[in-house]
Amino acid sequence: MLDNRSKYLQIAFNRSLDEVRDMIAMLPASEKIIIEAGTPLIKNYGQKGIAALRGWWDEKIQKSGYIVADLKCMDRGSREVEAVAEAGASAATCLGLAPTETISEFINECEKSNIDSMVDMMNVEFPFEILQKLKKLPTIVVLHRGADENERNKEKQLPHDQIHRIKGTYGNILISVAGGEKSRDVVRTFFNDSDIAVIWRSFYEAPENTANLARDFLKLVK
Amino acid sequence: MENKEKSNSWGLIAFIAFILFLVNPIFSLFFIIVTILNSKKIFKNLNLQNYQQNLSNNHKDNFNGIEQSELALEEGGIESGSETEMPLQLKSLLLESSKKRLEKRKKYLHIALNSTLEEAKEIISQLPISDRILIEAGTPLIKIYGTEAISQIKAMAPAGTYIVADNKCADLASREVEMMVNAGANASTCLGVAPIETIDSFIEECEKFNIDSIIDMMNVESSLAILKKLKKLPNVVMLHRGVDESEFSKEKQIPYYQIKQIKGNYDILVAVAGGDDIREVQRAIFNDADIVVVWKSFYHSTKNISNLANEFLREIV
Numbered sequence: 001m002l003d004n005r006s007k008y009l010q011i012a013f014n015r016s017l018d019e020v021r022d023m024i025a026m027l028p029a030s031e032k033i034i035i036e037a038g039t040p041l042i043k044n045y046g047q048k049g050i051a052a053l054r055g056w057w058d059e060k061i062q063k064s065g066y067i068v069a070d071l072k073c074m075d076r077g078s079r080e081v082e083a084v085a086e087a088g089a090s091a092a093t094c095l096g097l098a099p100t101e102t103i104s105e106f107i108n109e110c111e112k113s114n115i116d117s118m119v120d121m122m123n124v125e126f127p128f129e130i131l132q133k134l135k136k137l138p139t140i141v142v143l144h145r146g147a148d149e150n151e152r153n154k155e156k157q158l159p160h161d162q163i164h165r166i167k168g169t170y171g172n173i174l175i176s177v178a179g180g181e182k183s184r185d186v187v188r189t190f191f192n193d194s195d196i197a198v199i200w201r202s203f204y205e206a207p208e209n210t211a212n213l214a215r216d217f218l219k220l221v222k
Numbered sequence: 223m224e225n226k227e228k229s230n231s232w233g234l235i236a237f238i239a240f241i242l243f244l245v246n247p248i249f250s251l252f253f254i255i256v257t258i259l260n261s262k263k264i265f266k267n268l269n270l271q272n273y274q275q276n277l278s279n280n281h282k283d284n285f286n287g288i289e290q291s292e293l294a295l296e297e298g299g300i301e302s303g304s305e306t307e308m309p310l311q312l313k314s315l316l317l318e319s320s321k322k323r324l325e326k327r328k329k330y331l332h333i334a335l336n337s338t339l340e341e342a343k344e345i346i347s348q349l350p351i352s353d354r355i356l357i358e359a360g361t362p363l364i365k366i367y368g369t370e371a372i373s374q375i376k377a378m379a380p381a382g383t384y385i386v387a388d389n390k391c392a393d394l395a396s397r398e399v400e401m402m403v404n405a406g407a408n409a410s411t412c413l414g415v416a417p418i419e420t421i422d423s424f425i426e427e428c429e430k431f432n433i434d435s436i437i438d439m440m441n442v443e444s445s446l447a448i449l450k451k452l453k454k455l456p457n458v459v460m461l462h463r464g465v466d467e468s469e470f471s472k473e474k475q476i477p478y479y480q481i482k483q484i485k486g487n488y489d490i491l492v493a494v495a496g497g498d499d500i501r502e503v504q505r506a507i508f509n510d511a512d513i514v515v516v517w518k519s520f521y522h523s524t525k526n527i528s529n530l531a532n533e534f535l536r537e538i539v
Contacts, residue, residue, distance in 0.1 A: 014397070040397045043389055046368035072392050074413060074440065075464040076336070076362055083366045095392060097415035099441045101470040122393065123417045146393040148420040 001090070001116060002066065002140075002174060006032065007190055007221045010068060010176065011214065012200035013053065014038035017045060019207050021056055026211040029061045032221050033214070036068040037089070038200065047087035054088035066090045072120060074098045077106035081113055091116035093142065096124040100133045107136050118176065122146050127162055128169070137173055140196070141166060145179030147201070158185070160192040167193060186220050197221075321432050322384050322408050324457060324491060329354065329507060329538035331531060332386065332493060334517040336360035339367060339374055341518075346378050348528040352535055356513070358386040359407075369405035376406040384408045390438060392416045395424035399431060409434035411460070414442040422453050429454070436493065440464050445480055446487065455490055458513065463496030465517075476502070478509040485510060500530070507537065 002008065009032055013020045020041070027033060035057045037050045045052070050069050057065040069089035073080050077094065084092050094106040096119050103119060110117035116139040121127040127141060145158050163175050176196035177189040189197040197220075202213050235257050243250035324330065331354060335342040342363070349355055357379050363371040364387065376385050387407035391398045395412060402410040412424040414437050421437060428435035439445045440462040449455065463476050481492045493513035494506040506514045516530070 014394075039392070040394055040401065042368070043364050043398060044368050044401055046364070046366045046370065048368065071365060072390075074361070074390050074392070075466055077466055079336075079362050080365055083362065095413075095415070097392075097413070097441060099464050099467045102464060102466040105466050105470070123415065146417045146420055148393055148395060148423050149417045152419040152423070 002195070004172060004174070004195075006195075008032055008034050008066075008196045009186075009214075009217050009221050010034040010036050010178075010196050010198040011203055012036040012038040012070065012198060014040045014200060014204055015207060017041075017049060017052055020053065023203065023207050023210045024053070024056045024060060027060065027214050028211070028218060030218060031061065031065075032218060034066045034068055034196065036070055036198065036200075039070045039072050042069060042071065042084075047083060050084055050087040050089050068093070068118065070120075073102065073106055075102055077102045077104075078109040081106060081109040081115070085110075085113035085115050089115060091118055091140070093118040093120045094138075095119075096121040096127060096130045100130075103130070103138075104135050107134065107138050110139075111136075116140060118142050120144050120178075123149075127159075127166065131166070131170065137170060140174040140176050142176045142178055142198070143194075144177075144198075147179075150179060150181075158189075160188060160194075163192045163194050183216065183220060186217060190220065190222070322382065323432075324356075324384070324409070324434050324513075326489070326491060326512075328512070330356050330513045331534045331538075332356040332358060332495075332513050332515040333527070333531075334358040334360045334388065334495075334515055335375065336362050336517055339363070339371065342375055343378050345518075345527055346375070348526075350528060350531055350535065351380050352531075353382075353384070354535060354538065355531060356384045356386055356409075358388050358515070360517070361388045361390050364389055369401055372402065372405035372407050386411070386436065388438075391420065391424055393420055395420050396427045399424060399427040399433075403431040403433055407433060409436055409458070411436040411438045412456075413437075414439040414445065414448050418448075418451050421448070421456075425452065425454050425456050428457075434458060436460050438462050438495075441467075445484060449484070449488060455488055458491045458493050459484055460493040460495055460513075460515070461511075462494075462515075465496075468496055476506075478505065478511075481506075481509045481511050500533070503534065504537070 011033060035053055037053050041049050054067050067089050068091045069084035071080050071084055071092045073094040081092050092115060094103055107117045118140040119138040120142040122144040124130055143159050143162055145156055149156050158177060158179055166175060174195040176198055177194045178198035180189060181199055181201040186197045203210055239250045239254055242253050335345060357375060359372045359375050372387050385407050386409045387402040388411050389398050389402055391412040399410050410428060410433060412421055425435045435456040436458040437456045438460045442448055445459055461477055461480055463474055467474050476494060476496050484492055491512040493515055494511040495515035497503055497506060503514050
């Protein structure tokens with residue numbers, strides 16, 4: 001599982017499986033890298049996609065790596081978690097926008113399946129309100145600005161100010177920040193005490209450049 | 223080839239115009255205007271066909287074996303005029319038949335398949351054949367099997383069945399819609415709680431691919447507030463009480479009163495999902511819902527899916 005004192009770079013993969021295999025082969029074998037099966041990848045390939053990523057990454061770093069299934073669960077928390085845990089995911093995501101019952105069920109099932117739970121706060125105005133309603137806390141809270149939001153509405157900002165407040169209130173919860181794609185965003189993310197920075201766009205746009213991109217981004221992860 | 227045909231038809235048009243000119247110059251003028259208007263339409267169709275051909279070529283690998291064999295079957299069945307053009311025409315025919323859309327003022331029974339593909343097959347085999355029955359590849363199926371879930375369900379269902387992909391899009395709408403279309407879906411779903419930018423892009427994209435857009439209002443307090451913010455309206459609004467919600471807090475109700483509210487303000491179809499028994503199906507229809515969504519836990523308790531479907535069809539026709 002993840003170490004509280006370490007920082008991580010989470011790279012989301014959304015291209016076709018063949019391309020993703022080549023991209024993973026180009027990555028530096030670092031434990032600081034988290035591999036994410038993006039939502040489109042999951043909806044395209046299903047469990048098969050997650051299992052493939054798990055296989056390639058484990059082979060690359062010669063031990064069991066950390067694989068996130070970006071499920072974006074909205075209903076039927078238990079069924080979906082079971083399926084991705086079976087496929088070899090180390091963590092799964094649930095939408096903060098989902099009914100509270102679903103999030104609770106999702107967190108329960110993650111514990112049962114022994115994987116980390118991530119709650120994705122995309123389009124949630126006050127992540128606090130969601131966290132307060134839960135019986136148990138998730139392992140990781142993801143502060144997230146969606147890709148469509150980014151593209152069509154430049155004013156919306158990542159809520160970096162929330163990181164300290166959530167950590168101050170809930171202590172050992174991990175924070176992941178998604179939606180900033182430039183190295184400047186990643187620097188800011190870590191500077192604001194986030195534990196995980198999620199990126200995907202530059203890798204998606206230039207898969208042949210994966211090795212350089214990953215090396216550059218890794219330099220920012222102290 | 224197409225160019226040659228085009229010049230031929232222009233020659234023909236000029237000839238007819240000339241004859242008409244001899245009869246009466248006014249006729250000829252009239253004829254020319256009509257043909258120009260028509261030809262614009264024809265070109266548009268041609269472009270669309272090219273586009274569809276490109277599409278199907280790009281994603282040939284997404285056509286699974288069964289669809290290919292269907293293609294072969296149809297090829298054998300139709301007496302061919304010129305053999306070389308046949309496959310392309312057929313493909314666009316196929317694509318067109320997959321572009322079935324929902325009609326207003328009709329009631330539909332929407333059957334969601336959520337557990338495994340084997341079970342899906344069993345359920346589909348029990349269903350009566352009717353254009354009022356929609357079959358959904360549920361979110362868990364899509365997340366477990368990927369887009370294969372959709373193409374397989376399409377292959378299992380009787381030809382021409384309307385297939386809904388419940389992908390519950392929350393971000394990156396354009397990519398997801400394209401994936402669902404390539405797998406053969408006639409409609410795709412997007413979450414009402416998603417960012418407005420995503421919903422807008424989702425609806426645009428569905429229009430582009432000529433499929434129905436469904437906005438799933440699960441956990442949305444006021445559907446009207448969401449609809450007001452959108453640039454364009456979706457084809458269907460789905461009022462939805464989630465499975466987890468229904469199971470863990472029984473007091474939450476499906477907001478039937480919203481059906482009339484939405485239909486009073488907008489000319490769109492309303493679907494209702496999350497009913498527990500046949501009474502709730504009746505209540506949904508009584509409250510003017512156009513589509514009633516049911517799934518396994520529901521028809522388990524009502525014993526038999528084919529009975530339910532027949533009962534429903536009797537009620538609405």
